[in-house]
Amino acid sequence: AKQAGRNCYAVYDPRMQKSIEERMQVEKGLRIALEQNQFGIFYQPKVDASGRVVGAEGLVRWSHPEHGFISPSVFIPVAEETGLIHLIGEWIMEAIAGDLVRWQDMKIEPFGDIAINISAWQFGRADFIEKTLAGIRLNNIRVEQLSIEVTETAILGDMGTTRVKLNQLRNAGISVMLDDFGTGYSSLAYLKDLPLDGFKIDRTFVEGLGDAQAEPLVRSMLSIGKHMRLKVVAEGVESKEQFDKLKAMGCKLFQGYLFAKPMPVDEFLMWVKNNLE
Numbered sequence: 526a527k528q529a530g531r532n533c534y535a536v537y538d539p540r541m542q543k544s545i546e547e548r549m550q551v552e553k554g555l556r557i558a559l560e561q562n563q564f565g566i567f568y569q570p571k572v573d574a575s576g577r578v579v580g581a582e583g584l585v586r587w588s589h590p591e592h593g594f595i596s597p598s599v600f601i602p603v604a605e606e607t608g609l610i611h612l613i614g615e616w617i618m619e620a621i622a623g624d625l626v627r628w629q630d631m632k633i634e635p636f637g638d639i640a641i642n643i644s645a646w647q648f649g650r651a652d653f654i655e656k657t658l659a660g661i662r663l664n665n666i667r668v669e670q671l672s673i674e675v676t677e678t679a680i681l682g683d684m685g686t687t688r689v690k691l692n693q694l695r696n697a698g699i700s701v702m703l704d705d706f707g708t709g710y711s712s713l714a715y716l717k718d719l720p721l722d723g724f725k726i727d728r729t730f731v732e733g734l735g736d737a738q739a740e741p742l743v744r745s746m747l748s749i750g751k752h753m754r755l756k757v758v759a760e761g762v763e764s765k766e767q768f769d770k771l772k773a774m775g776c777k778l779f780q781g782y783l784f785a786k787p788m789p790v791d792e793f794l795m796w797v798k799n800n801l802e
């Protein structure tokens with residue numbers, strides 16, 4: 526069987542077959558997950574140089590009744606391929622908006638913006654901006670409380686349209702960050718041509734701090750941010766050493782396990798309360 530698989534791998538590659546089957550299973554599972562409310566939002570804080578919370582990022586979680594927790598890096602791509610991302614994306618928006626409204630009702634002091642990750646396919650839709658702004662108005666959410674993270678692939682479409690959409694968001698008061706900065710093909714072109722509030726230095730660069738190669742790149746990214754007056758967040762900060770290095774290079778905003786992992790909402794609110802005390 527092994528040999529047969531090898532001879533006609535283009536069609537019958539067992540690995541490929543498995544992945545198609547897996548994908549179909551994930552797709553089926555995602556539909557059920559939507560119906561049965563198996564998704565949840567975790568929050569990971571963003572902090573300043575003193576470790577004080579300045580906001581957070583909402584990250585979707587899928588808790589499957591049999592397989593347990595399934596990572597968004599597994600199911601988001603499948604959701605995108607199957608178009609389910611639109612429904613899931615709407616669910617995510619509503620869930621985060623719901624939390625924001627609850628926090629207002631609970632009289633929790635605002636502690637910064639909550640960032641929502643927007644997938645390429647969501648952002649590309651003609652009605653994305655309209656729907657997002659309508660949702661904000663409907664829920665009476667203060668725009669300062671919300672920001673959006675887009676990856677380079679999310680804005681891969683036509684630059685003109687992208688610029689118009691980003692301007693609409695920013696004119697409405699919602700800040701937009703470029704996610705995974707430095708990992709795409711044209712990070713610098715995006716910074717040049719698009720109205721952005723800032724960018725997030727990808728974790729792979731932070732991981733490499735200490736390498737002769739990664740370190741000057743991080744330094745340069747921070748310098749670009751400074752000269753362009755953009756906000757720069759370093760992602761994936763895991764050690765005190767990385768934190769200290771980044772601070773010495775002038776970085777002002779941080780996120781990573783060193784401060785806190787993504788947490789369920791109650792745990793997150795406790796964390797914020799302790800952090801602000």
Ligand code: C2E
Nearest residue numbers: 584585596597598601617642643644761762763781782787
């Ligand atoms: P991302 O937007 O770059 O999110 C950062 C990822 O790094 C998260 O993984 C987070 O849990 C993880 N992380 C944070 N700090 C550290 C650290 O110090 N060390 C390490 N090793 N990892 C850290 P997560 O939650 O598994 O999400 C993976 C990706 O899935 C996200 O990457 C994003 O692209 C996508 N994703 C997650 N939630 C959503 C969502 O609500 N909507 C969309 N469209 N995509 C999402």
Ligand code: CA
Nearest residue numbers: 582642674704
């Ligand atoms: Ca993100």
Ligand code: CA
Nearest residue numbers: 704705725760
């Ligand atoms: Ca990122």
Ligand code: CA
Nearest residue numbers: 676704705727
């Ligand atoms: Ca990423």
